Amino acid sequence: MGKYVYMDNSATTPVKQEVLDEMLPYFTEKYGNPSSIYTLGSQSRNAVEISREKVAKALNAKTNEIFFTAGGSEADNWALKGVAYANRKKGNHIITSKIEHHGILHTCEYLEKQGFRITYLDVDEYGIIDLKELEKTITDETILISIMFANNEIGTIQPIKEIGRIAKDKGIYFHTDAVQAVGHIKIDVDELNIDLLSLAAHKFYGPKGVGALYIRQGVKIDPLISGGAQERxxxxxxENVPGIVGMGKAIELAYENLDEKNDKLIRxxxxxxxxxxxxxxxxxxxGHPTNxxxxxxxxxFEFIEGESLLLSLDMAGIAGSSGSACTSGTLEPSHVLLAIGLPHEIAHGxxxxxxxxxxxxxxxxxVVEKLIEIVARLRSMSPLYEKVKEVK
Structure with missing residues (x-):
């Protein structure tokens, strides 16, 4: 295989060597069940707790507020369903946005079938919610606001601190899907008034299949999975001990020299x-040009189909995406792009x-050099583009 350029890091990231090195012993040498009381089990339990401390430190949370999951979607499901069912006597209204990840949107659809009322906030042309609209939408029945930290498709960062302040002032729980943000943006759950936060290791050079839900102490929430006494x-x-160990190392590495790494990425x-x-x-x-x-x-790109563009890029050894990895197998245009006001024909490109x-x-x-060639070739087959050229 020739030159290969991976530019789909929002879908997943490779596991860094230091992370893999930290994980390996827990597959073969230190393989004990963390619930076992003998030494082999204690080794695993200690490793899990050390990783819990690392995740908590990254968020400025307390160690006992971090609960490990199998990934971001599970954390999202737990946050919404757990809060909804535990607080049903108080109210049945949840507020979210139209551009959330499907881990949130599909969970909300499920809850609607269970009798909960969901408000889906509109966003502006950049994908940002209107804070005044959020405040107007709150009722005496509102028990949860769930707004993502940063959008997985267009990258726009929401005014999280302001949302957290509104929720706190109204006595409403605030959850944020921060799967795309953790490891890339500094997050302080106290400063931002966040009550629940979802994250996934594979978005910041950790392993797949492991994540966490931050639950502020005192939040009333039901378990999502019943069974043993794990995770208090x-x-x-x-527990997925190797995965949890890997996530702990990955989040530790992610926040080392973060400003320097981000300066490079922005350039x-x-x-x-x-x-x-x-x-x-x-x-x-x-998305927002700077935020x-x-x-x-x-x-x-107008006058071309995104699917043809992606296949052509792949043939050139370039990995990209038309949006969320969870929806890239569908032919429907992105719900995010439609929500920011793009017509179907443009959203498809x-x-x-x-x-x-x-x-x-x-x-x-x-990549830009190849894009120039591919876009020109695909547009040469578009009757619409030919008409635009004739008008010029």
Whole structure:
């Protein structure tokens, strides 16, 4: 295989070598069940608790507020269902946004069938909710506000501190799906008034299949999984010790020299955006121009289909996405792009390139060079584009 450029870090990231090295002993040498009382089990239990401390430190949370899960979607499900059922006597109203990850949206759809009332907030052209609209939507029945920290497709960062303040003032729990943000943005759950927060290790160079839910002490929440007494009787099932160990190491590494890493990513991101707009016409940048994830580039190329673009990029040795990895197998345009006001025909031509720690300036230039060629070739087959050229 020739040159290969991976630019889909929002979908998943490779496990860093230091993370893998930390995990390996817990597959073969220190394989004890953390619930066992003998030495082998104690080794695993200690490793789990050390990782819990690392995750808590990254969020400025208390160690006993971190609960390990099998990933971000499980954490989202637990936050919404757990709070909804535990607080049903207080109210049955939940507020979220139209651009949430499907881990939130599909859970809300499920809860609607169970008799809960869900309000889906609109967003502006950049994907940001209206704080005044949020306040107007709150009723005496509202028990939870769930707004994602940063969007997985367009990279826009929400006004989390302001949302947290509104929720706290109204005595409402505030959950944020921070799967795309943890490891990439500094997060202080106390400063931001966050009550529940979802995260997943594989978004910051840890292993897949492991995540966590931060639950502020005092939050009333039901367990999602019943069974044994693991995770202080709140999440049954034998812990994924190697995964948890890997997540602890990954989050520790993620916040080392974070500002320096983000400065590099922003330079690469802006270089790519500027080159695309300089060399290709009829392009739209999706998401906020500056208030976005450091490595996120999301653009729409008019007069072409995103699927054809992705296949052509793959043939050139470039991995990108048309949006969320959870929906990339569908032919429907992104719900996020539709929510920010794009018509179907333009939303179909979307491309998300998400840069990571291992990407270089040389790779950025290579991808843009290939994009110029591919877009030109695909548009040469578009009757609509030919008509636009004739008008010019």
């Amino acid at each position: 009787n709140r999440r049954a099932g034998t 690469l991101r802006d270089r790519m955006i500027n080159k695309i707009f300089d060399k290709i016409d009829h392009v739209r940048l999706n 976005r994830l450091p490595g996120n580039v999301n653009v729409c 979307s491309l998300r390139l998400s840069l990571g720690d291992f990407n270089t300036e040389e790779e950025v230039d290579y």
